[in-house]
Amino acid sequence: MCLATYEMENFEFLLGMNIWYDILFAVNSVSKIMQSKDMHIDVAIDHLRESTKEMAIEMDIEPKFSEKRKIHRKKHFYDIDSDEIAHSAEDFFRIDYFLYILNQSISSIESRFEQFLEYENMFGFLFDSNKFKTLREDELKKYYINLEKILSFEDHSDIDCLDLFSKLKLLKEILTNEINAPLKILNYIKR
Known part of the structure; x- marks a missing residue:
């Protein structure tokens, strides 16, 4: 059995492909809209703001960007190394694959949105x-x-x-x- 066939019969691989398909389909749909010749960037920014605020309100989340901070903790000799904690295969997939992809996607979308806001601040009067x-x-x-x-x-x-x-x-x-x-x-x- 070749490696490609083995991977395609692997549930984690299929789940990962499904996740990537959903993410890329959504990104591609939005990208096509953003690239259309009759798209108005100010309308797109307003739509993003409004739909995000509505989603935040529905989820009972305050509609504002929060400051990110890293928490550093001193490691003691008696602490268990994070690699030593046993996870189920589902937990491993969720933590090391799904949440990683989700964080990367959110980070990318946030940076694009911040870019749009920057463009609006510079050129918004011309939009x-x-x-x-x-x-x-x-x-x-x-x-x-x-x-x-x-x-x-x-x-x-x-x-x-x-x-x-x-x-x-x-x-x-x-x-x-x-x-x-x-x-x-x-x-x-x-x-």
Whole structure:
């Protein structure tokens, strides 16, 4: 019997494959939505926030990020080494495989969500053309100055905030209700 056949007849292998399939299916579905050309990142962020808050409330969990801290304990000579604790095969699989995958998935999702929040803080004023068109001039300036700081290194900047401000102020006045999606706006600017 070859190794592949032996592994495929192994219950732990099949369970692991099932877990990975479910995780990757969910991630792939969300990834396809996030990559669609008519996806609005501000809407996606709001949806993530709301659905996560609803889930937290249903589970009676406070809807906020908690600070993580590591607990270190001094090991004494009479302590049992964690490797010496006997676990059943199910406990071993749950602890060393399932919970590990779950922790990695949660960590990855948290880092992506934090990235989206960072993008929203930097470029959020550009995500929604309706919000963009309703910004007052002082709010618009504040966003551009912030963007210039973010895109600067030492005394060098990738953008001139006043030049960008004047161009986007003009764009704000030119945009119509028909030109509202990011792709439509880019095509309009390109023309």
